[in-house]
Amino acid sequence: MKKTLLIIISLLLNINLAAQSAQDYLNNVIEKTKAYNDINIIFNHRIINKEAGINESMSGYGSMKGNSYKINVNGQELISNGELLWTYLIEEGEVMISEVTEDNNSSPIAIISSFSQNIKANFINSNDNNIKVIEVEEIEGETFEKIIISIDNNDYKIKKIHIYGTDNNEFVYEIIDFTTNQDLPDSMFIFNESLHPNVEVIDMR
Numbered sequence: 001m002k003k004t005l006l007i008i009i010s011l012l013l014n015i016n017l018a019a020q021s022a023q024d025y026l027n028n029v030i031e032k033t034k035a036y037n038d039i040n041i042i043f044n045h046r047i048i049n050k051e052a053g054i055n056e057s058m059s060g061y062g063s064m065k066g067n068s069y070k071i072n073v074n075g076q077e078l079i080s081n082g083e084l085l086w087t088y089l090i091e092e093g094e095v096m097i098s099e100v101t102e103d104n105n106s107s108p109i110a111i112i113s114s115f116s117q118n119i120k121a122n123f124i125n126s127n128d129n130n131i132k133v134i135e136v137e138e139i140e141g142e143t144f145e146k147i148i149i150s151i152d153n154n155d156y157k158i159k160k161i162h163i164y165g166t167d168n169n170e171f172v173y174e175i176i177d178f179t180t181n182q183d184l185p186d187s188m189f190i191f192n193e194s195l196h197p198n199v200e201v202i203d204m205r
Contacts, residue, residue: 022121025121025132029158033158036180039180040061041177043060043061043062044057045059045174047169048171048172061073063189065186067080067082080189081190083099094199095193095196096204118139121134126150133151134148134149145166147162149162160175
């Protein structure tokens, strides 16, 4: 009797797991990501256009805390405290200041929230049992053709994002390091002009 009960419980658990849709799984990952106090990531970024013979790689890093973020890639640093956005062009030695609006809001939280409301998701085959691979398509609009997201099934952290654009461009972000809850200071998300005395400030507010 006991053995039969264990078999029934096991079957029920497997049924519940199988019934979890790719959309539900992805929503769980999104909610878990939004729940962290802060996030630091190091990533490799590739731009691919097979028709044009483009295959470029670069590295970058990013930090996020609530609606604040700091992203550094390809000689450009985007810094925002949720109200102001500093676009720092490192080689040019200039920084542009603008107010955060719906049009220029690059906050990962804002993007994630918007993203999750206009997609349909499906599981696709993975060669690694520890990795869940989800194909994402838009319900409305033509922002992208599709996105392939690889997720670590043990801790629900995103490992890789492959974006297929509508213009034959592909963007691949491979997460090298993902750390959370580091108690990042608010000052990290403000461009400190006193530390960059030779940088030209262009105020676009």
